[in-house]
Amino acid sequence: MAILFDKENRVFSLQTANTTYQMKADEHGVLLHLYYGDRVEYNMDYLVLHQPRCFAGVPYELGQDRSYSMGVLPREYPTVGTGDFRNNALIVRNTDGSECCDLRYVEHHIEKGKYQLEGLPAVYATQQEAETLSILLEDPITKLQVKLLYGVLEEEDIITRSALIINGGQEQVVVEKAASANLDLLAGDYDLIRFWGRATMERQFERTAICHSRQMIDSNRGHSSHQYNPAVVLAEKNATEDSGSCYGMLFVYSGNFLFEAEKDQFGTTRATMGLHRDGFHYPLAQGETLIVPETILTYSNQGFAELSHRYHRCIREHIVRGMYQHAVRPIVLNSWEAAYFDFNGETIYQMAEQAAELGIDLLVMDDGWFGNRQDDRTSLGDWKVNEEKLGCTLGELIQRINDLGVKFGIWIEPEMVSEDSDLYRAHPDWILKQPNRNPIVSRDQLVLDFTRKEVRDCIFEQICAVLDQGNVEYIKWDMNRSLDDIYSAKTLQGKVTYDYVLGVYEFAERLRERYPNILIEGCCGGGGRFDAGMLYYTPQIWGSDNTDPIDRIHIQYGTSFFYPISANGSHVTDVPNYLTGRNVDMSTRGIVAMEGTFGYELNPAKLSEEEKKVIKEQIKTYKTYAKLIQTGKYYRLTSPLEDKFAAWQFVSEDGSQAMLNVVKIDQKGHNEFSYIKMKGLVPDAIYADAATGQSYSGAALMNGGLPLSVWMRVHTSYQVVWNIV
Ligand code: GLA
Numbered sequence: 001m002a003i004l005f006d007k008e009n010r011v012f013s014l015q016t017a018n019t020t021y022q023m024k025a026d027e028h029g030v031l032l033h034l035y036y037g038d039r040v041e042y043n044m045d046y047l048v049l050h051q052p053r054c055f056a057g058v059p060y061e062l063g064q065d066r067s068y069s070m071g072v073l074p075r076e077y078p079t080v081g082t083g084d085f086r087n088n089a090l091i092v093r094n095t096d097g098s099e100c101c102d103l104r105y106v107e108h109h110i111e112k113g114k115y116q117l118e119g120l121p122a123v124y125a126t127q128q129e130a131e132t133l134s135i136l137l138e139d140p141i142t143k144l145q146v147k148l149l150y151g152v153l154e155e156e157d158i159i160t161r162s163a164l165i166i167n168g169g170q171e172q173v174v175v176e177k178a179a180s181a182n183l184d185l186l187a188g189d190y191d192l193i194r195f196w197g198r199a200t201m202e203r204q205f206e207r208t209a210i211c212h213s214r215q216m217i218d219s220n221r222g223h224s225s226h227q228y229n230p231a232v233v234l235a236e237k238n239a240t241e242d243s244g245s246c247y248g249m250l251f252v253y254s255g256n257f258l259f260e261a262e263k264d265q266f267g268t269t270r271a272t273m274g275l276h277r278d279g280f281h282y283p284l285a286q287g288e289t290l291i292v293p294e295t296i297l298t299y300s301n302q303g304f305a306e307l308s309h310r311y312h313r314c315i316r317e318h319i320v321r322g323m324y325q326h327a328v329r330p331i332v333l334n335s336w337e338a339a340y341f342d343f344n345g346e347t348i349y350q351m352a353e354q355a356a357e358l359g360i361d362l363l364v365m366d367d368g369w370f371g372n373r374q375d376d377r378t379s380l381g382d383w384k385v386n387e388e389k390l391g392c393t394l395g396e397l398i399q400r401i402n403d404l405g406v407k408f409g410i411w412i413e414p415e416m417v418s419e420d421s422d423l424y425r426a427h428p429d430w431i432l433k434q435p436n437r438n439p440i441v442s443r444d445q446l447v448l449d450f451t452r453k454e455v456r457d458c459i460f461e462q463i464c465a466v467l468d469q470g471n472v473e474y475i476k477w478d479m480n481r482s483l484d485d486i487y488s489a490k491t492l493q494g495k496v497t498y499d500y501v502l503g504v505y506e507f508a509e510r511l512r513e514r515y516p517n518i519l520i521e522g523c524c525g526g527g528g529r530f531d532a533g534m535l536y537y538t539p540q541i542w543g544s545d546n547t548d549p550i551d552r553i554h555i556q557y558g559t560s561f562f563y564p565i566s567a568n569g570s571h572v573t574d575v576p577n578y579l580t581g582r583n584v585d586m587s588t589r590g591i592v593a594m595e596g597t598f599g600y601e602l603n604p605a606k607l608s609e610e611e612k613k614v615i616k617e618q619i620k621t622y623k624t625y626a627k628l629i630q631t632g633k634y635y636r637l638t639s640p641l642e643d644k645f646a647a648w649q650f651v652s653e654d655g656s657q658a659m660l661n662v663v664k665i666d667q668k669g670h671n672e673f674s675y676i677k678m679k680g681l682v683p684d685a686i687y688a689d690a691a692t693g694q695s696y697s698g699a700a701l702m703n704g705g706l707p708l709s710v711w712m713r714v715h716t717s718y719q720v721v722w723n724i725v
Contacts, residue, residue: 001015001131002014002015002016002130002131002152002153002154003015003110003131003132003133003150003152005108005110006043009024009043009045010024010025010026010105011023011024011034011043011044011045012024012025012108012133012135014133014150014152014159015039015152015154016039016152016153016154016155016156016157016158016159017039017154017155017157018038018039018157018301019036019037019038019039019157019159019298019299020035020036020037020038020039020040020041020044021035021036021150021159021297021299022034022035022036022043022044022045023076024045025105025135028059028061028062028068028104029104029105030070030073030075030103030104030105031075031076031077031103031105031135031137031148032045032048032073032074032075032076033074033075033076033182033183033184034047034048034074035047035186036183036185036247036297036299037245037299037301038299038301047186048073048074048186050067050068051067052066052067053069053072053266056069056071056072056083057069057070057071057082057083058083059082059083069083070082070083070084071083071084071085071086072266074184074185074186074268075182075184076148076182076184077089077090077103077137077146077148077163077182078090078182078184078270078272079091079092079100079101079102079103080099080100080101081098081099081100081101081102082100082101082102086262086264086270087182087214087260087261087262087270087272088177088272089163089177089178089179089181089182089272089274090103090146090163090165090175090177090178090179091175091176091177091178091277092142092144092165092173092174092175092176093173093174093176093281094142094144094173095142095169095171095172095173099176100139101139101142101144102139102140102141103137103138103139103144103146104137104138104139104140105135105136105137106136106137106138106145107135107136108133108134108135108136109132109133109134110131110132110133111131111132111134112127112128112130112131112132113125113126113127113130113131113132114129114130114131114132114151114153114160115132115134115149115151115162117162117291117293117294118291119291119502119505119506120252120253120291120293120294120502120505120533121252121253121293121294121319121505121532121533121534121535121536121537122151122160122162122252122293122294122536123151123153123158123160123252123294123296123314123318123319124318124319124321125151125153125318129153129154129155129156129318130151130152130153130154131151131152131154132149132150132151132152133149133150133152134147134148134149134150135147135148135150138168142169142173143167143168143169143170144165144166144167144168144169144173145165145166145167145168146163146164146165146166147163147164147166148161148162148163149161149162149163149164151294153314153318156310156313156314156317156318157298157299157300157310158296158297158298158310158314158318159296159297159298160252160294160295160296160297161180161181161294161295161297162180162291162292162293162294162295163178163179163180163292164289164290164291164292165178165284165289165290165292166284166287166288166289167284167285167286167287167288167289168287169286170286171286172283172284172285172286173283173284174281174282174283174284174494175280175281175282175283175284175290176277176280176281176282177258177274177275177277177280178274178275178282178290178292179258179272179273179274179275179292179295180251180273180274180292180293180294180295181249181272181273181274181295181297182270182271182272182273183234183247183249183269183270183271183272183297184268184269184270185234185247185268185269185270185271186268187267187268188236188245188269189209189236189237190209190210190234190235190236190237190261190263190269191207191208191209191210191234191235191236191237191239192207192208192209192210192215192217192232192233192234192235192261193205193206193207193232193233193234193235193561194206194217194228194229194232194259195228195229195231195558195559195561196217196227196228196229197226197227197228197229197527197555197558198226198227199226199525199526199528199545200526200544200545200546200551200579201226201544201546201551201554201555202226202229202526202527202528202530202543202544202546202555202558202559203229203527203530203555203558203559204554204555204558205554205557205558205561205639205641207235210234210261210262210263210269211263212263212264212265213262213263214260214261214262215260215261215262216258216259216260216261217232217258217259218256218257218258218259218276218278219255219256219257219276220256220276220278220279221256221482221483222255222256222447222482222483222486222497222500222501223254223255223479223482223483223524223528223529224251224253224254224255224257224528224529224530224531224533224534225482225528225529226524226525226526226527226528229530229531229558229562230250230251230253230257230259230273230531230532231248231249231250231251231531231532231561231562232248232249232259232261232271232273233246233247233248233249233304233307233561234246234247234249234261234269234271235247235304239303239304240303240304241303241304241305241635241636242302242303242305242679243302243303244301244302244303245299245300245301246299246300246303246304246307247271247297247298247299247300248296248297248298248299248300248307248310248311248562249271249273249295249296249297250295250296250297250311250532250562251273251274251293251294251295251531251532251533252293252294252295252296252319252531252532252533252536253275253293253294253501253531253532253533254501254504254505254529254531254533254534255275255497255498255500255501255533256275256276256278256279256280256497256498257273257274257275257276258272258273258274258275258276258277259271259272259273260272273295274292274293274295275292275293275498276497279486279493279494279496279497280494280497280498281493281494281495282494282495282498283492283494283495293533296311296314296532298310298311298314304561304636305635305636305679307561308560308561308562308634308636309633309634311561311562311563311564312563312564312565312633312634313564315532315535315562315563315564315567316564316566316631319532319535319536320535320536320539320566320567321512321536321539322512322516322539323516323517324519324539324540325539326631328623328626328627328630329519329539329540329566329597329598329626329630330361330362330407330473330474330519331359331360331361331362331598331599331600331619331622331623332360332361332362332363332364332409332474332571332597332599332600333351333352333354333355333358333360333362333363333364333599333600333601333604334364334366334476334571334599334600334601335348335351335363335364335365335366335368335601336364336366336367336411336601337547337571337573337574337578337601337602338351338574338601338602338603339351339603340367340368341367341368341373341374341375341376342368343365343368344389344390344391345389345390345391345392345397346391348363348365348390348397348401349397349400349401350605351363351603351604351605352400352401352404352406352408353404354603354604354605355404355406355604356404356405356406357604357612358600358604358612358615358616358619359616359619359620359623360406360599360600360619361406361407362406362407362408362409362473362474363401363406363407363408363409364409364410364411364474364476365408365409365410365411366411366476367411367413367478368389369385369386369389369390369394369410369411370382370383370384370385370386370466371383371384371386371421371422372386373386376443376444376445376480377418377420377444378418378420378421378444379418379420379421380413380416380417380418380421380445381416381417381418381421381422381423381424381448381459382421382422382423382462383412383459383462383463383465383466384462384466385466385469393469394466394469394470395469395470397470398469398470398471398472399470399471402471407471407473407474408470408471408472408473408474409472409473409474409475409476409519410466410467410472410474410475410476411475411476411478412463412466412475412476412477412478413477413478413479413480414448414459414460414463414477414507415447415448415450415459415479415504416445416446416447416448416479416480416481417430417431417445417446417447417448418444418445418446419441419444419445419446420444423458424446427455427458429489430448430449430452430455431446431447431448431449431485432446432447432448432449432483432485432486432487432488432496432500433446433485433487433489434485434487435487437485439484439485440484440485442480442481442482442484443480443481443525445480445481447481447483447485449488449489449490449491449500450500450503450504450507451488451490451491451495451496451499451500451502451503452488452490452491452503453503456503456506456507459507460507460510460511463511464514467515467518472515472518473517473518473519474518474519474520474521475511475515475518475519475520475521476520476521476523476542477508477520477521477522477523477538478523478524478525479523479524479525479528479529480524480525481525482528483497483500501533505533505536505537508520508534508537508538509537511537512537519539519540520537520538520539521538521539521540521541521542521569521597522534522535522537522538522540522541522542523541523542523569525545526542526543526544526545526546527541527542527543527544527555527559529541530543530559530563530567532562532563535563535567539566539567540566540567540568540569540597541567541568541569542569543555543556543559543568543569543570543596545579546579546580547570547571547572547573547577547578547579547601548577548579548580548582548584549582549584549588549589549591549592549593549663549715550580550582550584550663550665550715551579551580552570552592552593552595553592553640553646553663553665554640554641556568556570556592556595556596557636557639557640557641557646557648560595560634560636560648564630564631564634565595565596565597565629565630565634565650566597566630566631567597568595568596568597569596569597569599570592570593570594570595570596570597570598570599571593571598571599571600571601572586572589572590572593572599572600572601572602572615572618573589573600573601573602574602574603574606575589582715584715585715585716586611586614586615586618587614587618587716587717588663588715588716588717590614590615590618590621591661591663591717591719592663592717594618594621594622594629594661594719595629595648595661597630598622598626598629600615621719625650625659625721628650628651628652628657628659629650629659632650632651632652632653632657632658632659633650633651633652633653633680634648634649634650635648635649635650635651635678635679635680636648637649637660637676637677637678637679638676640665643665644664644665644666644667644668644671644672644674645662645663645664645665645666645674645676645708645712646662646663646665647660647661647662647663647676648661649661649678649679649680651679651680651681655680655681655682655685655698655724656682656685656723656724657721657722657723657724658678658680658681658687658721658722659719659720659721659722660676660678660706660718660719660720660721660722661717661718661719662676662708662717662718662719663715663716663717663718664708664712664713664714664715664716664717665714665715666714667713667714670710671710671711671712672710673707673710674707674708675704675705675706675707675708676705676706676708677701677702677703677704677705677706678698678701678702678705678706678722679702681698681699681701681702681722682698682724683697683698683699683702684697684698684699685697685698685724686698686724686725687701687722687723687724687725688722688723688724688725689720689721689722690720690721690722690723691720691721695725698724701722
C-alpha cells in the first residue's frame, strides 16, 4: 500500500520506496503539510508547532487562542484571505468580488492506478504501479471546491500532484491563479536551481540561494519558453551530484507557468508550481471545473544524479507513449542547416542517396516544401506541396527515397500563418490579435487561434492531405514565435492561453492517433517548448537551434537534470558553426550529438572522404550502443560551468557496460593533471576498454579515476566503452 490513512489522527502518508510525503486534515479541517523526505513509518505531526507568533492572524472560530494561524502553519494548498501572507496556490474571485477562499477537508478517496486529466498530458501507470489519493476541500461559504489529486508511483519514488477547481456554488466565479503543487518545507536552507536561457542557449544551469524574498520563474509567452524551463530543483546547501537532499518539481505543461519560491520570516520555505497569473482569469459557471496541469515531484537524499535518474525513468516509462517509446530512434539527416530554403526534389533525393551511403536511416525535408515558401516570410497556413519546386509529387519523391532504403520525414508548423498566405487572406479573423490594433509580427508570422476547433480542423485536414500522399515516417512539429497578442475573436479573454494549449494538445493527440507509426519530434525555434507536456505527444524534441558542440554541452548539461537523453534532438552540423564560428572537429561534434537522439544536419556531398569515414564510424558506434545511450543510467561527471572538461557517462541497468564521453572545453598552457572519476560501476568487477582491451577495476575507475592525457587539446574529445570482462 503506497497510500495510508491514519483515521484517528486524519494523517495521510504517501509512501514510496525511499520517501514519505505526509499531510493531515487537522481538527479544524485545514489540510496541513507535515513532511516530505526520507521514508519514515511514523506520524510526523509533532513537527508542527502551535505557538503564538507576533502579528499572526487567527481564524475567528478559535476565539482567544493565539497559537493557531494559517499564516504560520505549513499548508498543503494555501489560499488567500485566510491570514496567510505567503505565496498562495489559488486565488478565486467570488461572485461578490471578494477573493477569500477558506478550504476545509470534506472527504477523500484512495484508489488503485493513476488518475488521468482530461485533455491534458499526465503521468500514466498501471493499476499495480500506482495509487491515487483524492482529497476534497471546500469553502463552506462559497462552496468552491478543490479536489487535490496525488498519484503515487511507489517503486519510482515519484509523487504527482494536480488540482481540480470546481465551482460548487450557484453563480459564476473567476479563477485568477491556480497551482497544482505547493511544498512547505519546515526547516532547511535551500538553493534554487533553475534552467534559464534564450533562443539558441536554452536550459542553462543556475544555482542561487532562496533567500528572504519572493522569487519567481515563469513563462508568459504562451509556450513553456526558451527563457525558463518549467522545472526546478530545491537543493539543500550541501547537495551535490552524489549526496545531499534535494526536491524536484517538474510541470507537465507546455504553456504559461509560474513557479514561486519564498523563504519566510520564520525560515520555512514555500515552493509553488502552477499556471501563470498573467492574462489568466478563468470563469467557472456553476458545476464547472478547471483542471490544473500536473506537477511531478521527487525527493532524493543522494543528490542530483538520483533525482535525474528518477525523472528520466518517469518520462521514458510513464510520459512518452507509442511505438517509439522504447524503440531506438532513427538517425536522421535534416535538410535545414544543409540547404535552408534552397532545395528542390533532386537535391533532397541526392541528400537521401548520401544518407543511404553513410548508413543514415531517415531524411527530413525541413521548412520550404509548401505553398510559395522560398524564405520565412510567406505561406505558413497553405499546407500544399509545392510540386513545381520539388519537380514531382510528394508521393513520387518519397517513393524514390524509400527505394534507397531511406525513410522520409517532413517539417510542419501547424499553429502559425503568414500574412502572405491564402489562408490568412481568406480568414483574417483566425489569428490571435488585440481588437482594433495591428497584430505583433514575429518572424513575419502570426499565431492561429488554436482555441478554436474550426481553425484546428482546417489545418489538420490540410496536413493530413499532405501526409496521406506517401510513406511519411517522421514529422518535425515546429512553433517559431511566442504568443504576444492574447486575444481571441471567439474565446473569452481570460481563457485564451489555457485553451490555446488545450487546442495544441488536442491537435497533437489527433495526429498521433491517426498516424500511430509516425515519429513526431517537437520543436520551437529550437528548444522553446521543451517540456514534459509535449513529450506526452512527441517522444523527442529538438534541443536547440544552437548546434555548436561546445554550447550544446552547456545546453545538454542543463537539459539532463530532468529530461532523458532519448528526449533530446541533437545533430552534427557543418563547421565553422553558423552561430558561433567555432571550428570543432567531426569527432567531437559526433560525441556531443550522441548525447541525444543523434543525426546530421549538413550536406554530405560537401564532405571530404576522411570526414565521411568518421561519420560512418560514428553511425556504427551509435547503432551499436543506441540502447545504452537512450535508456542507460546517465551520469554528469563534471560541470561545464566549473571544469575544464565536460564528461558524462551512460551505464547499463546492471552496470555491465558503460560509455564514457569527455570533451576538453577549456585550455591553459601546460594542462594540470586531470582524472575523470566514473560512476555507477560494479566496484569489484574488471572493466575492459572495448577498443584497446586495457582494463581496470570498477572501484579504480570510480575512486582513482581515469587520467586524461596532459596533451589533450581544446575541443578534442574522448569516447570509450567499457565492458565487464
Ligand atoms: C526553426 C527550427 C529549425 C528549422 C527552422 C525552419 O528555427 O528550430 O530547426 O526547422 O525553424 O524554419
